[in-house]
Amino acid sequence: MAKSENNEVMFGARGRVGNLVVFKNFGNNQTVIAKRPRRPENPVYTAKQIEVKQKFREAVVYAKGVISNTDLAAIYQMFAKPGTSVYNLALADYCKSPEITLINASGYQGQIGNQITVRAIDNFRVTEVKVSIYDTVDALLESGLAILSANNLDWVYETSSLNTSLAGTKITAEAKDMPGNSTVETITL
Numbered sequence: 001m002a003k004s005e006n007n008e009v010m011f012g013a014r015g016r017v018g019n020l021v022v023f024k025n026f027g028n029n030q031t032v033i034a035k036r037p038r039r040p041e042n043p044v045y046t047a048k049q050i051e052v053k054q055k056f057r058e059a060v061v062y063a064k065g066v067i068s069n070t071d072l073a074a075i076y077q078m079f080a081k082p083g084t085s086v087y088n089l090a091l092a093d094y095c096k097s098p099e100i101t102l103i104n105a106s107g108y109q110g111q112i113g114n115q116i117t118v119r120a121i122d123n124f125r126v127t128e129v130k131v132s133i134y135d136t137v138d139a140l141l142e143s144g145l146a147i148l149s150a151n152n153l154d155w156v157y158e159t160s161s162l163n164t165s166l167a168g169t170k171i172t173a174e175a176k177d178m179p180g181n182s183t184v185e186t187i188t189l
Contacts, residue, residue, distance in 0.1 A: 059094035066090035097181035110163035120175035129155035136168035
């Protein structure tokens with residue numbers, strides 16, 4: 001693969017030249033010259049490949065929706081790096097779910113006002129974190145939204161009900177991002 005930057009002869013060239021090479025434009029002044037991709041005539045896809053293809057189709061629809069919505073496009077534009085379009089950023093955001101890297105329940109003693117901290121990250125933005133507390137027989141004791149802390153990384157949930165039996169209590173955190181992807185993690189005390 002060859003790259004051509006700021007080349008007045010090749011500037012803006014795109015498309016296929018016979019069956020040999022293709023020209024692609026990236027960024028502001030970058031043209032890539034690559035070998036023409038070949039696809040098999042009758043591909044056989046695995047279940048995982050079909051799942052990935054479907055997810056990508058959905059991501060394309062989401063990204064097109066973002067660029068047609070001026071409010072959403074403006075949010076993505078604020079975080080787009082040079083050479084990255086709003087469309088590409090939205091596409092990548094749809095394809096990646098948030099990660100929960102920590103559920104810190106060291107401050108939880110079963111009392112009202114105790115705090116549980118959840119660290120959730122995403123390639124773009126985590127929009128909400130919901131914390132649920134279940135007793136030893138999986139009955140829901142309480143549930144609610146956590147508040148983003150000042151470090152923009154941790155989400156803090158303040159408990160609102162008593163729990164007299166801590167051993168075996170389950171704390172579940174669910175993080176969501178802009179496209180609605182969610183991740184759920186659970187710890188047991």
